[in-house]
Structure formats: structure tokens, C-alpha cells
Amino acid sequence: MLTLEGYVATGGVVGALGRRAEELYGRLDPRAQATCRQVFLRLVSVDPAAQDTRRRVRRRELRQLDLDADALDEILNRYGERRLLSFDREPLTRTPTVEVAHEAILSQWDRLRSWIEERREDLVLHRRLVEAVEEWQDAQRNPEFLPLAGRLIQYEDWARSTDLALSSDEAVFLEQGRRGEDERNARTARRRRAVLGGFAFAAVVAALLAGLALVGREQARRNAHVASSRELAASAVSVLDRDPELSVLLALRAAEAAKPTFEAVSALHEALQQDHALWTLERRLRKPANGFWSPDWGSLSPNGRLLLVGAVNGFEVWNVDRHRRLWNVHLARGEVPLARFSSNGSSVVGTTVWDLASSQAPPAGVRPGVHVWDALTGREIRYRPLGRCPAYGLSQSGSFVDLSRPVAVYGPERTRRGPRRCDSQTLELFLVDVMTGKRKPVATQSGGFPPDVLGLTGIATSADAKYMAISGPTRTEVVDTDTRRTIFSREVSGPAWVALSSNGSRVVTAGGSEEPLSLWDVRSGRLLRQFDATQVIWFGFSQDDKTLVTFGAEGVVRLWDVATGHEVMSLPGHKGTWAGLSANGTRLASFADDDSVRVWTLAKRGEVGQFWLEPGFYPGDSLDVEGGRAAVMVSPRPSYAEAVVFNPSTGAVQAKIPSITGQVIRLSPDGRRLAAQQQVSPATPRRPALDGPVLIHDLDTGKVTEMKGFCVYSEAVSVPSPQCQEPPRTPFKAWVGSMEFSPDGSLLAAGSEHGGGLSVWNAYTGKLLFNSGKLPGEFWNVAFSPDGRRLVASTPQELFAYDTASWKPLVRRPFVGLLPVRFTPDGRYVIGGTEANRIIIVDARTWKTTASLAGQQGAIKNLRISPDGTKIAAADFSGLVRIWDLRS
Template sequence: MVTLREERSLTIRQVVERSGGSLATLGGWYSGRHVPTPQNSKAFFSLLTACGVIDDAEQARWWDAVLRVRRPAAQRPDETPYKGLDSFEPEDADWFFGRQDVVSNLLARVEVARSGDASRVIVVTGASGSGKSSLLRAGLVAALDVDAVITRPSLPFPTATAPVLIVDQAEELWSPEFGSDERSSYLDRLAAGAVVVVGLRADFYASALAEPVLLRALSAGPLVVGPMSAEDMREVIIGPARKAGATVEDDLVDVLLGDLIPAGSTFASEPGILPLLSHALLGTWQRARTPTLTVADYRATGGISGAVQQSAEEVFGTLSPAEQTRVRRVLLRLVTIDGDTVTRRRMPLAELSGEGSDLALLQRFADARLLTVDEDVVHVTHEALLTVWTRLREWIDADRAWFVNHRILTQAVGVWTESGRDPSALLGASRLGFYDELLGTGDRTEDLNSVEREFLDDSRIRLHNDAQVERRRARTRRRLVGALAAATVVAVVLAVTAFVARSDALDERMAADAARAQAESRQIVAQALALRERDPGVAAQLAVAAYRRSPTYEARSTLLDSTGVRAPSRLLASDGSSVLAVSPTASMVAVGRGSGDVEMYSLGDQFDSLGRFTVGIDVPVYSLSFGPNGSTLVVGTASGVHLVDVSNGSDPQVLWSRSTTSSVVGLTFSPDGRQLTVGTAGPDILRFDVGPESDPVALPPLQLPSSTRTVVANSPDGRFLVATGSGQSMRVWSTTETDRLVVDTPPDGSTNNILALDFSSAGDSIIAGTTGRQIRRWAVTATGAMVEQPALSGFTGYVNSVAFSGDDEFIAGGSTDLTTRVWNTRNIGAGATTLPGPATVTSVQFDSSTGDLVTGDEAGTIRRWSLPGPVLSDAGDKVFTNPSDAAGRELIGGAGVRGSGAQFWDLSDIDRPVLRAPLLAPTPGSRLTGASALSSDGDLAVVGTDMGGFQLWDTSDKASIRPTGSVSNAVQTLTASLSFDREADTLAVSGQNASDVALWSVADEQQPRRLASFVVLGLPTVLAYNPIAPLLAIATSSEAVELWDTSDPGSPTRIATVSGFDADASSVAFSRDGTTLAAGSSDRSVRLWNVQDPRQPRPQGSARTTAAVMSVAFSPDGTSLAAGISTDALVLWDVNDRSDPVPIATLTAAQARINDPAFLAGGDVVAGGGDSARIHLWRTKVDQAVDFLCGRAGSVLTEDEWNDLLPGVDYDPPC
């Protein structure tokens, strides 16, 4: 075969491309590791054709040669039931198991599409290795009662016609072979014909949204091929053997599930694992010598590990020596080392070099299901690759120290790039010297990507420049010493020389210590930023530690920035996965552990321990529920249910226990606390009377038709009991009518199950967390009927737990995707707030006394989240303005046209913001533009409309905010800027893309009256009234700020113009005392003027930024200035000395442009709203930031956590 290929001057990849075969399969044949099998004979004949062997007789002789060299199957002459790494084909349908529900769902969609009642294009999507191709080929094609044609974009467009066209691997449309025109043409041809089913890898979802044909299909709802449940996995293992007349011993099934299902998960397998399972089963089948596949057979093949090792070596063997060297460097970036532990790392594709060639190498491993390539990251499909692939393990063990230090360098580079390549984020002398020494050994430089090399080069340049400055200073010192020597006696010279020497030595030691502290501070900052999106509580503690290690600019920035991020208080795990319940009457939480222990804590910032009890040694606690009065707690375990008196949380007493035949997975009390309902890991629903009697009285049980997990919930008024089971089945009983069944919804045939239920406090709504990655919602009628509402989506994993807040304002869901998502029920359409975490969320519940959200995860850690915290909830569109009153106690969030209204926030308690109702909405027929203003006393608000008008709101009574007067056409175009004068008697209004400015009298709120209109040179961008004088400042596109005297508002007069910008003036603000004017420009500058005499403004100072300035604001005392810049940052300066502004910090937590900063709480807090549609609240004082973060930290970062995160840095508890 090798000779045949070389005679044609073909590479292996060229043979693969010509034959359409698999690189892993053909590469294995050429390397001699294995030979073709009857199952892949078609691929072998295609290979021969690609190499020029086209005669049938000649091909038959080649196949005879294959049969002669094949190792005989010693034990099984019959058909092989497992496919190994090969995808299923239509002819394999009889051997296809475990996806029957998904196939049925897809078949139903196809039938609806064929009838013309739905989109004729159906998208099937899922992660790499989730089984999409097999589902389409062996599942759908076999189930159809009509012909279907299967193709891929890389193949010629099919000429054959059929009622159904299946396009597998549609992600090929975004390969280099397809330009945008070719892609659009291909999709248009698809849409013009039969019903089309498109298989699309999930990481191409966003790309598909840009294509109209696919957008329509995705809008109608894709069919998602998710991870398999444990039961489906069991069928994948057992089904093929059963059909072949064999069996799989139960112990082997358990071993396989244990090897495959992620730790802590009851339901899901990992994406990409199915081919590896199939490969291991194939080896087990081939080795078994009896009709029963055993654990011994499986172990003898090497199991999953053996499959991974063989597959990895096959791919690696197809690479050239140069490619093998490159792939080694790239694969090692997918590894994280913490002490002795080696784990997978999700590597951003941006880290790759080689103009796509590195990605092409990784794609070969992805094709073999060993790596998973998502939209912007790549990661190892299964942890087994890190431990069982001998070659990779040897690479890792060869130099672990370099790995750790390289990863730290990568994190530092991330900080540098995220800061806009801020020079202060570069390496100092000691750390740079350390890396230069490391890179000088071996061939380490080749391990760096281009950005890492640039980072080190820029660090060297900065260090060189700093050294030149220091040398100039040293020469000056020497000249001074020389002059002194010429003028004094020798003894004095000697004394001075000795003093200088001692001072220089001390300076050098201090400089070395400072450099080391700075380097460690930067290392801690890098880790804090890396953790912020995953574990913000730990990241906040690291921010404190970084500043205390060395108060560098980046450390101070990270510290202050951390106060603008939702960070929870945490209670560290004691022993594994947890479930929790929050008392309805007191700030107390019960935490159930896998050990059988239940712990009681207060819900203060530090989680004070109250008590602890055990319901059974090593009997996992699966569910908890407090009674309505909070004095009793019921505990559900793997073997029973227990009622506990917790009226004294420090001394819980078990009142009674009852055994159950299956695990207790759901608990609910009746509102009066007399009846307890128990859901089990089966169809049974147990009920007990738990009134004042010491022992419970069993009541007649209820039952679902069939279920492996029964979840239960009582309505708050006690009228209805809801139970859900497998296939999202539901039954509702009227408990006031002798358990009359009022709703009976059978299983829907899907694989989706309901995992959790919760009623709203009002009892008119119920929500359900599902394995379908969404929260289902129903309105509950007076008769108990369930009217389904739009589901809440966005999760990428199962929704394990759901909860309403006590006032029904929030809905929360905790998921296996490591997040908790929270919706505001007043504005569901605004989307969810996402609370990140490092582990699967197992429980969510609200504290009714504070409104805080409490979550538990599979690592056992409990977190308390204050809502909304320092991130004010989504306004529905970009926040263009967020003005405050003079006291900084009230704030408006002015959202754009897609928002449903401007938000009015009560910030009298800055730690617990309250969103007042109603939203400041426009008059019917118009929409808001985001322009808004608030009077200095906070009693009058105004919002701008898209018709050039405005709407006034009386906000003097915060409990009863009401609209007053409105104007439909105050200016010619949509209202862009609004500003009240000091008394809120006059309102200035400007429009977008028009030169006019209008003044309106609003002294009579019900009847606004036009006073005057005038034009400025250029276009007005922002208006700002002086807080103590009738002076209006107007920033304009003519690179200037105009000052207008409005002492006679009916006849305003331009009295001065300040300029000096090189681009438009985009923002303007006065200091609170009215003496200083600040203006920002697109030329990346902020300039200050003294305007005590507004007719003759005097320039004072200026500051440069790294990007266009979009907004400016002074603190109340005028000593600080904030500016929002176009690179998604808010910059703070100390402007005590107006002539020399000093940078304080750069805040980037919003991850979006800040359109309008506002100082609150006497200047201790700065608010910033912008393109994220949210408003962030940051502390501006370092000491207060430390107190804020540490006061809410809960469990302090432990020494073990520190050493894992910061190897080589001495432990120093942050709080």
C-alpha cells in the first residue's frame, strides 16, 4: 500500500481527501497498526481507486491479500455488534441503541415539515462526538417511510432527488473551500428542494445564525443532541450484545458507567465519549470467549484507557516529524498542573499560532474524538487522554516546572492584552530575568506563541528604557559627588562615599524586595482575573491579596474592579456534594451532605455554625425541606425520611424516622405543616400526617404511571398537589376534594425529565427545572389547570434546582453547566443574570428575610448572593445615561429603544439597591432613546423619546412614582441629551444629528412650555447645566465646548467657547461647586478648565487615555474624575491638583463601554451604565474596597487553595 501511494507521489492526507475516508483509519492502515475489516471494505476500495487501482479484478486481488494477513477472529465468526470509532451508517440501524426518544422526536419534526406545517429545514445540533452523524444515518434514515439522500457539503451536491435530504457535518460550509457566496448558494439550493435535515456541530451555532436559511430553522428551534442519560448509556452497552444473542454482565455495566459518567453526575455522559465507549466494547467483544461479556474481558483490552491510547497513537503516527513537534507544543497547552494533579484546560483558540495550521493539527485529533473544538476554545474530550496516553504523559512528566511557569506567563499575557497592553502590566526585572533564564535552556522559546513573545519583548524594552533613566541618574549623582570632593577635605569625601555606598546597597536591597513583591502581585492579579468569570468570590480575595502584596496600579485597579462584580459569601465544603434548605422564618440554612450529616448555619456574612446531626452513617442526604413555621426540618436520604426539631438550631433533635424502599428525592409540606408528601426515585408518592402526634400517620399513597424520579410540590394555599415524573409527565390532585385528579399529563415521549418544582408565593405560577436545559413555567388557574408559559432558556446543562424569591420578584435556576441564572419576573424579556461557579449547582433557594439567593454545589460549597448586588439588573437595552440626585441616593437607568422603560433605583442603602416600580415608560406610540435626567433633589425625572419629545415623572413619593406632563416634539430629531438647571425649572433638550438645542420651562410639570431654541456650531453631543449658576455647557462635534448664559432662559447667549481638541468633544461635566469644567474627546483626552469667570475659561490640566472618551463625571467633593472610554473601561483620576491629574485605577468589570458615570454615596461609589445594559457600582476608596470584599467573603482562602492557585508565592490570608 505504501509503495502504491508513493508511486503516485501522494501523501496520506491526499489519499484521504481523494477517497473520502477517515484520516485515523487510513493512517492506521499505512502505519501497519491494523488492517481493513469487512465493515470498512468500502473505504479500502475507495483508497485503491484514489491510488489508481480501478480494475475490479485487481481490487479483488488486493482484498484477498487483506484477508490473508488479517489476524483471524479466534472466537466470534458472527457479526460484530459494536462499531468502534466508526460512525453508524443506515445499514447499521439494527445495532443502533440509546437514542430512540431523540429519533422519535426528529421523525415527528420531519413529518410535520413534510406536511407543510413547519419550516422545511430542520437543524440537529450537538457537541463534537455527541452522536449526531449516527443519529441521522442509523436513526432517522431507518425510521423514515420514504427515501432519503445523505450528503456532506464537501461532497458534490446530490443530483438524486428524494423527499428528505440529510446534510451531515454542515460545519464544512465554513471551511476554506467555501466562501460566503458559495455557502449562501449551497444553502439556497437546499431550501428550494425537499425537507432538509442539517447536522451541525454546536460550536458553529453562532456562525449559522448569520445565514438566513439556517437562521429561520434555528429560530423555529433546533433539535439538540445532548449527553446521554445513564439509562440510555446502559442501553448502548447492553442493546447490541442482546441483539447478537449475547449478554453483558451487570458488573461490567456498572464498571463502564463508573468510567464514563462524570463524578457527581447522575445523568449525563461527557460529549465525545460515545465513540471511545464503542471502541472499548468492540475490543471486549473480540476478546470474549463466551456469550457473556465480562469485566475481565473489558479489563484485558485496557478498557476506555486502551481505546484512548490506541486512537491517539494512530493519529500521531500520521503526522510528519515537524508536525509531531508542533502538535506536542500545542497539546501541552491543553494541560493544567496543580501539584501532582493533571487536568484538562480549555484553551482559547486565540492562543494558537501558525495561521490556522496548528488548528488543523488539532482538528485531526478532534476527528478521532480525542479533542473537542468549540466556538472559541479547544479541550481534551476525556481526562483519560492525560493519563493513559503514554506519550503525552511522558511529555508532561518531562518538565512539570516549565509547565507551571509557562501557564503563569500565559495568565500574565492575558492581563496585559485585556488591559489594552498597559505597560504597567509588563514583567518587572526579577520576573523577566527568571523567564529569560528559563527560556535560555532547551528550546523553550518555540513553546511560546506570538503574543507571549511580544509580551516578553515589550517587557525587555521597558526594562531597558528604565535602566537608561537610572544610569542618567547615577551619572548625575557621581558628578555631584565629584564636585563635592573637589571642595572638601579627603575625610569628608570618604565619609560621603561610604554613606553613598551604604545607601546604594540599601536601595538595591529595597529595590529587589519591591521588584519581587511587584512580580508576585502581578502573578496574583493574573490569577484573580482568570478566576473572576468562574469563581468571583475567590477572585475577590485574591484581588485583596495582590494589593497587599504590592499596591501597583494594576493591583489597585483589580481590587476596586472586584467591588463591581457579584461575588458571594461562601461556606467551604466539609465532605462533598450538598443539598440545602433555607428556613422560611429565620436567616438559617440547613446543609445535607453525602455522609449523612446535616449542618445548620446562620445566614450572616460569615456563616456561623449553629449545630449538626446525623441521620445515618454514609447514607447520602438527597433532599431537605423546612416546615412552614421553620421549627421542623424533614430530611430525605437514600433509604428513608426523617423529621427533625430545629427550633433550637444549635441543638437539633430527630423526632422520627421512616424507611423507604427507594431514595427520597422530593419533599413538600402542606401550608399548615400537618401533611408531608414524599417523592421517591420511582413512581410512588408517600404521604404522612405529621401533626402534633409524636409519630407520623401514613396516609394513602399516590402514584404516577411510571417514573424514575418523582418531584412534588404543594400550592401555597394547600389546594393542589403537583407531581412530575419521567418524560415530563405531570399529575395535579385537588387536596380539598379527596385527592381528585385535575390534571393528568402523560409522558411526552422525550428523554427530558423534570428535576425540581417550585410554586410562587402567590400560588398562581409554578416552575420546573428540566433535563431539557430550561425552566418550564405554567400559570395555575383557580381550578388547578396548568397553562404553559414561555420557558426560560440559556442553560447548557440540566437545571437541577429552581426557586421563586419570597416576593416572587425573581426566579432562579441552578444547573450542571456550573451557573445559576436569575430572572426578574417584572421584565422576563430582559434576560437572565448569570452567577458563575466552579462546580455543578445542586440547590438554589432564597432567604425570605433578606432576599439573598443561597446556592449549593456538588463540591459541597454553599454561597450566598446578594441581589442585585453591585450589578443592577438588565435594562433591556444599552444604558445611555444614568443620572443621580445630588445626594447620590437615587439613580435612573436610561435604556435605549429596545428597553421597556427607564429604571428608577433607590440606593439609600448602597449595598441593597431597590428597583422602584413602575418603569419610567414613554407615552403610547413612542419609544425611549436612553436620554434621561434627574433633578438635584430627586423629585423630578425626565426621559427622552424617539420622536424628539420627553416625558416627565413625579418621583417625590418613591412609593408612588407617576407620570406628569409630556412633549411630543421638543426638538427636530430623536432626543439625545437632557439636562435640568439647578432648580429643575428649566430643561435643556438636544436631538441627534441636528444642531438645535431647546429650553423648556418645566416649573409646571403638567404643562411644559417652550422658552427658546438656538443652534450650535456643529452638532451637540452632550448637555450639562452648572449646578450653581444659569450656565449651560454643550459638547459639540466641532471639537469644542460652548458655554451659554441662560439667566434669561427666553434669550440664551453664547458667552464662551473652549477648544483644543483634535476631534469631537464627546462629553462634558461640571464639578459640584461649579468652578471646574471637564470635557472628554474622541482624541483620547480629558481637559479641565476653571470657569469661575465663565466668560473667560482658563485651561488647567489634561489627561490622556488609551481610547476615545465617551463620558466624564466629577465626585461630589471634586477631587476625583471618572471617564468612560471606548475600550470597555472606566478610568478614575485624582484631580486634587487640577493641573496634574493622577490615574487611580482602570475598571473593566462591565466588559462593555461605559456611557455615563455617576458618583454616589458621597463619592465612595461610582456607578457606570453602558453597552452591557447593566449598571455597575464600584467602590472608589481602597480601604473601603478591602472592607467590602473581606466583610462578605465568608470562608477565607485556605493555604491549600492558595498553594494550588499560586505555587511559589508565600501564603498570606487575604482577609
């Protein structure tokens, strides 16, 4: 029962008019749809100062348009039968007329409204032209009523640029107007020649030269724009390796400078593929005048969604996806922090110290030591003091801090004799239990190496804190924290960072500007491999120890495969001193000494391939990729199409199958066969096209197998097809709109228009196994279950399911506006897209709807499900593809 709320939600009666008009439009073939657009745009009167209204048009005017007569009759008949067009006669002349039956159609039919908005300016000028033509005809085609120079040129320019069809009367009106204008110009020229003689000749020559100059100037302007576009494209390519973001901007400017050239488009595609920058946080911090430290450090949360970044006398936490600061910690002047995210991402762990350069004791309220803050709110949840002497640094295995394990810190050693004070010439390295505050001394370093906020050039521990790697001014060591015995030692030529694997078995060292980055076995001291990287400022292992991240003096972040030593990715364009990876390795943050922070995505971006196949129109649902092959339907000209088979990796064309009809082609699961409906004879000016059966082409052997049951027919009403029967009797009419092979390739199912219903064949013999007969709603969408035991099919009104062993119906239930359908990989659910911009999820056991997802911006044209069944990709008529996560 329809409630008042439901009635209002659907738009009521007037809303039904728009849906009815769109339904009829959807049943038209592309040729008739183009004719339908021309007819309805001529039945609208556009007034810039008032509301759009319907316009009564003589049927003779429509006949005079350069439109297909059969398509015009079909449109008038269909829309007339559904009371969307009304027909009448003029009172005086009894001339037949046509008009839109209801004003509401102009506002309720979205497609018509979009046509009007797209061509509003054209329609306003066309209205003026129609009025001028009517005045001219009422005056018995008096030449005085023909347009003069200015208005004529306006009409002619419009007629050349518009895609609105002109009637023969309008074309004659413009032709005679041009002829009259030419004659007037000729008479003027003759008079001028008679009066001026040679001056007239000179004027004509000057006019010709001026015209050529104008043409040349316009051509020169276009050439300059093209040259500028190509120069910008070349610049985009030249900076691609150094600054992908700048390359993207240059490529976009190249595309805007002129009609996009091949060079501009190629540069833009390359730049988008190389640009991994997700977000850049620009900051200008006021640093201490003494330059004692710089807040160029930070941490990325394990899931990569939160960013911890150092600030003057404090730090900040930002939401990466929303580009919004969540909270910050402000410390006293002279209080220096260093922090990281915990391993589960729920908290921030950091140390704060009082500036050693200050001779004053820490003021009240300053609490040097280890702090733990809540990662989302900034609330301090734990604090452990570390004694009077400051404790610098905060290190553990990997990029994060596991609160259940000790962390490595260091600081000036406390003197044991005389007044107790901090000895800045000797540094003590120790482990701290964050939960209890207990300290465990590990080693000491002497020699007056001054600490700063980063302290020693680097310290790191194994995951169990049994081993600590220490990099000093001239030597890198690995110490057993239990015995305090050095188990690995190597001299380095200058201060450098250090990285220790999580199990403590491998250490990475570097030093100075020339010493290469090296991976060592800790126990044996054996060199395992060297990386082609020098002048490294910072480096560290990923959380799984499989990737090494380096930051070089040239300002490029590089990722290396630890197993092979090969570089796997470079991220240029941000000169920094610190970097941090997310736990899953999908994002990376780099911290620069200019206070900026850049977050990178390490996933591939942009197009993965682009191929130039054939010029023409590519139907949206005709692309198919199976078994290492791809096939697409291409229509290079009206009423003709062909199937192009190509290698999806290289774009190399492997086969072309001519004379294809229908709306879809499909490859078998192994990619060896192609199914397509064949056009028996193409359309000619005197004869419409004849559509025939579905053929399966063996792409390896060339063998063709005909699917039985289709008759040869023409969709034109004027061409009779007496041999065609009403299905399931054969042969019957069918224009294929959806087609699928079964998972094992043994069956082929096709849904069709023109009353053909749902058909299933043996894909090897061509024998017709099942036909549903003609049912309400013509356009079918079909899908097999992953095990091939069920087949689902949809019409605009219903959803059907069949048992493929017996072809007995399993279910038939109403579903309004259901378009594409797909099974999930496990066969438990059927996913469908609707005309109402929704994705529905149906339980394949109970056939009840379990979820409805809203958010698409148009009727859903196609959808696909990821192999793991967790994501849906849906394309709608807005032109966008949206990815849905079924888990959330």
C-alpha cells in the first residue's frame, strides 16, 4: 500500500512523468535516442527572463529535420501512447501539431532538464531564429524579412557550431539570407567600383590581405599556445625525477594552455603515476636564537592516519586524512621533547629534558622524564622521572615504542664524587621500563661529544631489548644489554645513524660523505651487502625488517629491499632529515629542516596503462579482461561496430572481429573464446541493418560456433520479420544487452531486448538449453554463481534466480530499477546496483535484502567485486567510480 510519505518521496504524479519519459528513453537504441533529444529540444521554448515552457510544433517542421524518419515515428508513437506527447491541429489551417503533454515534464524529466541546461544559450538563439522564420513565411517569404548582416552572421555562426538539427525552412531562410546579403554586397561593390574605380580594386585587395593576416594571426596564436603547451609538458617531464608535485602542476598547465596535446596528456599521466605526495604540512616556526635545536623530527602512527610532529618547546598531533590538528603539548621555554607513537597507536611516548645550555635549574612545573599521552586526546596518562641529569633520546626496535618493553635513552653521567652534578663529557646509555621507571645501565661514551635533542647520532635496540646498537662520532657498536659486552664494533669515518633489526642479528651502518650504507651480520661481523647510497643523513628499518628507508643529502627518500639491496622506490622533492613509516608500510612521513612535513603514499597511483586501439565510440560495458586477454567493442561510425582483442599488458592488438551488434561482448574465463552478437548486414541509406545470432569465436583456431535460436531481423518497424517467433519458440528476436560465461566456460547466458528474454546455450555446441520467454521488462543483466550452479538475472522490475542443472526457477521477486548484478566470490550474496543510486546486498540463501548502500550520484551502470569479496567498485552515470568497503 502506497503511503502519503511514499507518494511524496517519489514525486507524486508529476514525478512519475519524468520516470516514464526516462523509461521510454532507456528502451531506445542510440540512434533513436539522438533523435529523441532533437525532438524534445524543439518542443521547448526557452525564455531567459521567464520560466521554460512547452512549444507547439507543426509535425511538418519535425519532418523537415535531418533525422531518421523511422526513429522519429517510433518516438512520436511511443511517447504519444504514454500520453507524454499530445497531438492536435491548428484551428485555421488544420495543420497537425505536436507538443509536450505536460509542463511538468520539463522540470521532472532530469535528462530533458539537463539537455536544456546544456543548450540553453543555443535554444534562446534558436527561438529567435524560429520566430524570424515564421515572420518570413507569414509575409509570403518576402526578402525584406530576411536577416541582415549582423543578425545573419550570428545565425550562421550558431548554425555551424550547434548540434541542434535545423528544419529545411530554417536552412532555406539562412541560405536565402546569405544569398541576399551577398547580392547586397555585390551591388555595393559594383557601385563602389563605378565611383572609385581603381580604389575599389585596392580596397578588395586590402580586405583580402587583412583577412589573410587575421587568419595568419589566429593560426600564429594557436601555434604559440601549442608551443607553450609542449614546452610546459617538456618541463614537466624534466622535473619528474626531482619534484613530482611540480611536474603535475606543469602538466596541468600544459593541458590548459591549448587543446590538450599528446605531449601534455602523456606528461600528466607520467606525473600522476610518480607523484606519491599525499599531504604537505607547511609550518614556519620561530626557533630559539641560539640555534641549539630544531624540531625536525616526528612519527607516523602505525595505521598512518595520525602524524606526530615536533614544534618549538612542544609537539603536535595531526589527522592526516582531514589535515586537522587534534592536540598539542606546550612545554616551558628550554624544555626539549622527543616522542614517538606506541606500537598499537593508542598513545604517544616521549622524553623531555631541561636544556643543558641553561645554567638555571628547571623551574617549577617542568618535569623532565618519560611521559605517555593519549594519542587522540593528548591527555597525559603516565609520567616517570629519570633523575636530575637529563635523559635524551627515545629508541626501540622499529619506528614505534612497545610500552611492555624497555626503551633506550641516554644522558650525561652523574658524578659520583663531590657535589653531584651532570658530567657533559661522559654520556651514559641505559634502558628504562616506562611502566615502573626502573633504569638498567648498558654502556658509557666519553670524549666530549655534545648531546642535542637527537643525542648521539643514533641508538637502537632489538625487539626484546637484549641488544643495543650505538653510533658515536667514530665507531658503531652493538652491545649485549645483559652482559654489557660489545659483540660488534666497526669504525666509521664520521657521525652517522644506526639501525638494528628487530631480532638484533643485523645492523646497518654508514659514516661520512663517501662511506656506503652497509648491512652487517652482528655475530660474525661479516658484510652481508652494501646499498648504492652515500651521503645518507638518516636511515631505518621498516617494522617487518624487509625494507630500509634512507634520507640522503640530495633530498630524496629512498626505499630499499633488504633481501636484495635493490632500490624499490624513490620519493624526491622534500629535503629532510628524518622519516617514519606506518606499520603496514603503506605511508611514510618525511620531516624537513624547513619545518615542513610531507606524508607520502607508497601505493601505486594513477593509470597503470594506456593504449591507443581504434578511433570511435567505446560502449561503457563492452570491455572485458579474462585469461591474459582483453576485448573491447568499438564503434568507429554510426550503425557499425567491431570487437578488438588486445594484450592488456602491452596494448598489442591480437584480433579484430567486424560487424558486431548488441551492447556487450564477453571473453571466456580462459580468454580463448569471444562471444558477440553478429550483424548480418550493415545499415545503408536505403536499408536498415539486419541483426543476427550470437557467435563464439575461438581466438586461437578461428573456429566460429553459432548459438542457436535467434532469427535474422531488423529493429526498424518498417521492415517485417515474419520468420521470427514468440519465444521460447525459435527462432526469436533478441538484441543482447548483457552476456556472461559460466565459471567453467561451458555455458553462455544472455539477456536481451526486443522480447528475447533470458537465453542460455551450451557454449561449445551452440545448443539452446533454456529460454525464459517474453517477460515484463526487456533489458536483462545476468550473473553466474562462482560454482556455476545458479544463474541470477534482473529486469527493471524483478530479480530471478535459476538452477542451472534443471533450469527450474529458484526465486522470482520484485526489485524496482535493478540494473547490474554480481555474486560475491563466496556465493553467499548477490550485489546489485539500482536506478535509485543505491547498491543493495541480497542474501543468496534467503533472497532478502540485508543492506542498502547510499552515496552514488547517479543510476549505477556497472559494478565489480574484489577477489577477496571485501570491496565493491561501482560506476554510475555521474562518470565517477566509487570503492565501497563491505567490512565497514
